[in-house]
Each structure stands twice: as structure tokens, then as C-alpha cells.
Amino acid sequence: MLRVGINGYGTIGKRVADAVRAQPDMEVRGVAKVSPDYVAVGAAEAGYPLYAVDGERIDGFREIGVAVAGTVDELVADSDVVIDATPSGVGAENRPLYERHDTPALFQGGEDATVAEVSFNSRANFEEAADAEYVRVVSCNTTGLSRLVAPLYETYGIEKVRATLVRRGGDPTQTGRGPINDAVPDPVSVPSHHGPDVRTIFPDLSIDTVGLKVPTTMMHVHSINVTLAEEPDDEAAVRDLLADEDRIVTVPGYAGIDGAGTLKDFAADAGRPRGDIWENCIWEESVTLQGRDLYCMQAIHQESDVVPENVDALRALTGSLDGPESRALTNESLGIGFGRLEDRPRRTVDRTAAD
Ligand code: NAD
16 A cells, blocks of 8 residues: 655545545555645544644644644655645655655646656656656646647647636636636736647647736636648547547537536536536537647646546556556546536537627
């Protein structure tokens, strides 16, 4: 059993903890938290040993009836691997802590790529993490783009990717980021940092990205144009290629899923924990081919698409399973895939634009 410590128990940390617990070959050694709050109570109720990041706040945890197992130093010492899920920039500050205990660590996409030897996407470069001590699981947007790029790159080759990222203004818990009533070019300069980040996974890829922020907490939506090197037979071939990907869901027209809100509602109905959507959701009808130019739109659930990637990165770094084995195990233990949506006979729907 791989003993996994989780340092930083917020949006990503708590989801990753639950995903690690669901694996047959891993256990959550404990979680480290700063504040004695409702999330700490949740961690205690979930049965995760809780470690204090700030020793001076230990009494605060005890005052709300949450037992403290020790300090973050002890958690790192007792873990085989640590997943750092602290806010952007704090992970890099934590690296000396992991080095001191000789404990390998995963970092998240908010960190600069230089924090680790390898930037990781399970579908694209699993093997590259094999000899690494420190691995960065790339951001939600980069994960979403990499999952789409990988099969297209392998099958047709890619001349150029152009992607417009319509990004959620904040996560539901990030009250400090809103409310906003605007659509904000972010950054206003082109390209955004996302393209270079995708190149940490595909160094030779030609990609430009443009970013905007809009007032939603639901999901990001990407509008993508890929100029392929080789022309596919037809649109159906591309749809089939994407539908065969384990972490891509092609959303059929019949379902009436017309946006991120209905997708989230669908995920909640499907019983997904926290309404999470671990997969890229590509609207099937958006997949359009004009010669070698492919267009499509996909929704990315920023709070959860990196969760299975963290689980796979643990196995990549420790060498316990190879990529396909790890992905299959992660998919099965989490319940990845929306068979109830994809496996039905298709019904054509006539959609007339209303505005
Ligand atoms: P978050 O703010 O929700 O959670 C971070 C947690 O770490 C909080 O509970 C905070 O109290 C705690 N923390 C702060 N300082 C700490 C320290 N020194 N030691 C231990 N814990 C500390 O942040 P998040 O959204 O979970 O983001 C974590 C990382 O994941 C960032 O790198 C972020 O860029 C990346 N990420 C976030 C998202 C997203 O949409 N939320 C998506 C993909 C990747």
C-alpha cells in the first residue's frame, strides 16, 4: 500500500484525498490543513488523520472537536509520497520540506513548471515521470487541452492548434473573486500562458491560446480549432476517435445538454461526488471538419479533471503500474465515463439558433 500524504486540503486536496482512498493500492496517510473550519470537520468525519500546518493553530482544531495527529513535518516524514495541493506558489515554498524528508512529491498546475522535473498528463506522457522525484500535474485547462491533442496528434499529426479558453471567473467557494458581471479578456495580450503550458507536455506542438474570464463558477469552455497535418476521412472518423478516449465524453445532441449548467446538473443526477466531472465533455455536434481544419467545443470541470491525473501520477512516479494499467484502475475505481449518456441510440435534433 502506497502511503499518500496530502498537504493542502482545499478544492483539489479534498477531491484527491477521496480519489486516493478509492484506490486498492493506496491509502491516505493523512491530510494537512491550515484552518480549523468546516472543511477540517469534514476531513475528521471522513476519517482522515489531520495534521496542522501551523503549530500555533493546533488548539483551534481541538476547540472545534477535531483531533490533530501531528504537524505537517510528521505527515511528510510518514508518507511514501506527498501530494501538494496548496495555493499557487506555496507548493514551490514547500519543496524544501519534502527534500528534507527525502519524500517524493506531486505539485499542481498553479506552480511554475520549474518546481518539478516533469510536467505530467496521464494520457500524453505517463512514462516521463518514471525516474522523477518531483512531478507537476498540469492545470485544469492544460489537462483538458492535452487530452484532446493527444489522440489527434497521434492519428493525424497537428500543424497548429488555436484555442479560445472561456474560463470560469472563480470556483464556487471563491467569494473573493466575485461577483462580477463582465466578460474580461484575461490576459488581454495574445497568446495566453496556456499554450506554453501545453508545450510542457507536447514540446513540439504549435499552439496559440487566447483567454477570457466570464461570470460563472460552473466550468471552463474551450472553443478549439486544430489544423491537422493529414485530412481525416470524415467528421464521423474524428468523432469516433474522440469517443474512444477514456477521459473524453462526447455529449450527444439528443441529451439537451446545452451548457455547463446542464452538464453539472447531469453529473449531480448521475450521483457524482460533489457533482464532479472528471472527463472532458465535447459537444458531439460541435465536431466539425473543413478539409484539414477541425473545430470543436469542450467543457472542462476545473475542480475535478486533474483528480484522476494525480492518482495516475502517483503510480507513474513510483513505477507500480504502467500507464494503461494505471488509467484502467483509476477509471474503474472512480467510475469514470458516462455510459448512461454515450451508449444510447442517437436521435437527431434540429437546433435553430435563437440569437
Ligand atoms: P484552495 O485554495 O481551494 O486550497 C488550498 C488549500 O491549501 C487551502 O485549504 C489552504 O488553506 C491550504 N494552504 C494554504 N497554505 C498552506 C500551506 N502553507 N500548507 C498547507 N496548506 C496550505 O486551492 P485549490 O483550488 O485547491 O488549488 C490548489 C492547487 O491546484 C493550485 O496550484 C491550483 O492552481 C491548482 N489547481 C486548481 C484548480 C481549481 O480550479 N481550483 C484546478 C486545477 C489545478
